[in-house]
Amino acid sequence: MTDQIFEYAPAPESRAIVDIAPSYGLFIDGEFRExxxxxxxxxxxxxxxxxxxxxxxxxxxxxxxxxxAARAAFTGWSALPGTERAKYIFRIARILQERARELAVLETLDNGKPIRETRDADLPLVAAHFFYYxxxxxxxxxxxxxxxxxxxxxxxxxIPWNFPLLxxxxxxxxxxxxxxxxxxKPAETTPLSALFFAxxxxxxxxxxxxxxxxxGDGATGAELVAHPGIDKVAFTGSTAVGKAIARTVAGTRxxxxxxxxxxxxxIVFDDAPIDQAVEGIVNGIYFNQGQVCCAGSRLLVQESVEEELLDSLKRRLATLRVGDPMDKNTDVGAINSAEQLARITALADSGEAEGAERWSAPCELPDSxxxxxxxxxxxxxxxHRIAREEIFGPVLSVxxxxxxxxxxxxxxxxPYGLSAGIWTEKGSRILAMANKLRAGVVWAxxxxxFDPTSPFGGYQESGFGREGGRHGLEAYLDV
Amino acid sequence: MSEKSANTEKKPAKSEAAAGRTKSAKAPAARPARTPVRIDVLKTYKLFVGGKFPRSESGRVYEVTDSQGNWLANAPQSSRKDARDAVVAARKAFSGWSGATAYNRGQILYRIAEMLEGRREQFTSEIAAAEGLSAAAASAQFDAAVDRWVWYAGWSDKVTQVAGGANPVAGPFFNLSTPEPTGVVAVLAPQESSFLGLASVLAPVIVTGNTAVLVPSEKAPLPALSLSEVLATSDLPGGVVNVLSGRTREVGATLAAHQDVNAMDLTGAASDAELAKELEVAAADNLKRVRRPDAAADGDWSGDPGISRLLAFLETKTVWHPIGV
Structure with a gap:
């Protein structure tokens, strides 16, 4: 690393807190089975x-x-007074809080994201979500x-692999x-936290x-959504699979x-506080290795501040600590799978091939x-493809x-419309921009x-329906 | 009001209530001998696209008859190109209409109800002919449709508070969710209820700021085509509503596959489950919001409609901003 000022001693989180069994079965009707x-x-x-x-x-x-099993359980569960259902869910929220450290470590091991994120973002939000609902x-x-x-x-x-338990x-x-x-059905590459949730x-x-x-894998998911015995399908994942699911459920109830x-x-305007904007950009695209559906993957910067902003941004990126996700100082962890890494690499290569200029943070990457x-x-x-296609990795297009x-x-x-960001000191401009941006979540x-009380979801090909808040109930009610 | 002359005559049969324009499919109906005989000026029914009244670019028309099989008119039979033109017009109108104030949209919808009221005789006759109703029953349908329209007009500046609100997030943030129109909505109007059903599906789409491409009842499109004339004279910006008479399957398929349509109401495919499924499959290509036919809700247009049709074509946008000094 250039201009290295600080040396960080390793600060590894202990994995002794989590006990991963050599094998797991399916959790059906209250018990694990092969x-x-x-x-x-x-x-x-x-x-x-x-x-x-x-x-x-x-x-x-x-x-x-x-x-x-779910159908058989439905009769009793739906007939249970709401107060009683609530207490079960409150119990789940509390147990998740109690086991937060264990689950955070587990999630980091299985997913590759930094322990700082699972500990400070994923797990608190998981418990809060159950507590809220x-x-x-x-x-x-x-x-x-x-x-x-x-x-x-x-x-x-x-569900997908980027925030498995959340x-x-x-x-x-x-x-x-x-x-x-x-x-x-949890994602193929991150099944463990769902099994611990069982x-x-x-x-x-x-x-x-x-x-x-x-x-299971995609085939298991496809079987599940096509099963005539289910009444509701909820999917988080890629737009291509989402479209296939929409076709599958067409004409059904x-x-x-x-x-x-x-x-x-x-979007960064010329009056934005540059240092705050830089932090926001970093959080927007390098949080969770950029494997976030609502990532701020396109930076739109006002021409007059482009140079200044990019200088600051590169300086900041050079200080990001990339490596062992179990280290409490790590900012950027591992990509979730070899397959995803190949996808990111291919799209980044297309950026170069199509004439964009590539810059990567100077950091040493682990060997395995x-x-x-x-x-x-x-x-x-x-x-450019890197301006149109979702990369789902730590790659920002400016x-x-x-x-x-x-x-x-x-x-x-x-064609998407999930998130957008606005950076400016001018309030009226924020509100005007927020009105015009076709996105389900606008961060100014x-x-x-994220918050359990706050509805989240997309416009256009980012999907439909909202999760979180009062709005999130509608997806599960006959209304 | 080109057809009201006949209303001064006695109305011998209920199908004749179609404002004297009812003709046998084979030959013009014999009139009572009277001198001088006045020949009615018939109306050429046209499409409504971008605020204008074009014929179908295909030059095609199809025969529309009353419930007895008597010829009423030749309605334009829209083509794929007409559908595409209508989507372009609807898209062009979207930014202005969705950007208008809710108060303004509410007043324009109310204005449409005012204009409808003045054409009561025309619409009552068209409804009677289309649906084989007595004059009294057709009049009741018309009344209910206008009342329904006024009801929806009032929602323009209320739905935001009902469907949106502040979210108490666990942190120092202002957090507000607001409903917004989803965009261009293709609406297959009900096949049976040519006017009350039509009003009940169209008003909730446009009152919130969406623009619409409307496919009226295939066999009874005339009340919808006449509604266009009201829309054109009610300060509704051109392109907010576009009306394409024709074959539901043909026009519906083009709209379902169109990549610049954001949502689709399949009410008009209620009696054809296979068509509804085909259209829903095609709509998945760009993830249109699809409102499936709902046998329970769509059969009876006289009941309280609730707000599900408003909500079906709204997105929720959530805006965050830090709180600090």
Whole structure:
């Protein structure tokens, strides 16, 4: 690293707090069982490529069994008074708080993201999400969706690998609060925290069959969403898969919510406080290694401050600590899988091939594991792939603008519409920009903030439906 | 009001209530001998696209008859090109209409109700002919439609507070969620209720700031085509509503596959589950918001509609800003 001022001593978090079994089964009807066909797959730590455990690969019969268990549990669960359902969910929230350190370590091992993020962002938000929706369970008649809104039935939920436990919370908490039962499939590369969550459900005394966890790959997910016995599909993941799911559920009774990709614009005006904006840009695209659907992956900077901003940004990026996710000083961890790393690499290469100028932070990357140095591209045009396609990695595309109208036009020039950022000191400009940006979440003078009370979700091809807040109930109620 | 002359005559049969324009499909109906015979000036029904009244670019028309099979008019049979033109017009109108104040949109919708009221006889006759209703029953449908329209007009500046609000996040942030129109909405109007059903699906789409491409009832498009004339004279900006008569399947398929349509209301495909599914599959290509036909809700247009049709075509935008000094 150039201009190295500080040497950091290693500050590793202990992994002794988490006890990972050599193998895990599927969690169906309150107990773990092997897959009917006996298939298994390995889950590895992306930072070291060490095999963490072997988990069951659910097939057709397992999907059938899980849906049947959820259906059987639905009668009792939905008939339970809201006050009682609430207490189960409150218990889950409390147990998650108690086991937060263990789950944070587990998540970091399985996902590759820094312990600082799982400890300070993922786990607190997970517990908060359950706590929030627990309180709704006995107040549904006051949610503005009719005096006595009914649950849908069995929810089939498929979640991604970038925030495994948080996405589980976003799916399961509102589903349970509204009286639905759940079959959830975690991502293929990050199955462990969902399996630990099954144990949390056990500790909470949750009636069997209310939550079922099926580990597996895309084929398992496709079987689940296509199963005629489910009433609701909730998916977070890529836009391509989201479209396939929308086709699958067409013509059925299944209610669908999708939270998909994005190509968020982070817009910096010339009056923005540069240092704060730089922190926001870094948080926007390098948080979670850029593997965030609402990442601010396009930086739109007003031409007059481009040079100054980029100088500051590069200086800041050079200080990011990339490496061991278990180290408490690490800012940027490992890419989740070899496959994802290949995708990021290919898109970054296309940026160079199409004529954009590449700059990567000067950092040493570990020898084993999947790594990508924080990278930015300048001289990016709107036609470049790196300006149009979701990279889902720590790669920022820098574009410039002169007028607010131009910024709006460029920001909205995408089929996505999940997030946007605005950096300016002028209040009226913030509100005017926020009105014109076609995005579900607009962060002004901040970025990548989340809260269980705050609805989250996209416009256009970023999906539909909202998660979080009162709005998040609608996805699980017959309204 | 080109057709009201006949209303001064006696109305011998209920199908004749179609404002004297009812003709046999084979030959013009015999009139009572009277001198001098006045020949009615018939109306050429046209599409409504971008505030103008074009014919179908394809030059096609199809016969529209009353419930007895008597010829009423030749309605334009919209083509794929007409559908694309309508989407372009709707997209062009979106920024102005969605950017208008809620008060302004509410007044314009209310103005439409005022204009409708003045054409009561025309619409009542068209509804009677289209749906085979008595004059009294058609009049009741018209009344309910106008009342429904006024009801929705009032929602323009209320839905934001009902569907949005402040979020108490756990941190020093201002956090506000607001509903916003989703964009261009393709609306397949109900096949059976040619006017009350039509008003009930169109008003909730546009009152919140969306723009619409409307495909009216295939067999009974005339009330919708006449509604265009009201829309054109009510300060509604051109392109906010575009009306494409024709074959529901043909026009619907083009709109469902169109990449610049944001949402689709499939109410008009209620009786054809296969078509509804096909359109929903096509709509998935750019993840249109799809409102499926809802047998329970869509059968009876006289009940309280609730606000689900408003919410179906709204997005929720959430804005964060730090709080500090």
């Amino acid at each position: 897959a009917a066909e006996g298939k298994v797959f390995k889950t590895v730590s992306p930072a070291t490529e060490e095999v963490l455990s072997e988990v069951a690969q659910a097939g057709t019969d397992d999907v059938e069994a899980a849906v049947r 627990a309180g709704w369970a006995d107040k549904l008649g006051h949610a503005g969706m009719g005096p006595n809104p009914k649950p849908l039935g069995v929810a089939g939920q498929v 996405m589980l919370a976003w799916k399961i908490a509102p589903a349970l609060a509204t009286g639905n039962t759940v079959v959830l 144990d949390v459900c056990r500790q909470a005394g949750l009636p069997k069959g209310v939550v079922n966890i099926l580990t 299944k209610k669908l919510t999708l939270e998909l990709g994005g190509k968020g614009a982070n 594991g999947y790594w990508f140095a924080p990278t930015l591209f300048t001289g990016v045009s709107q036609a 574009l410039t603008f002169r007028t607010p109208d131009e910024a709006v036009a460029k920001a909205n020039n995408t 003078n901040t970025f990548n903030k």
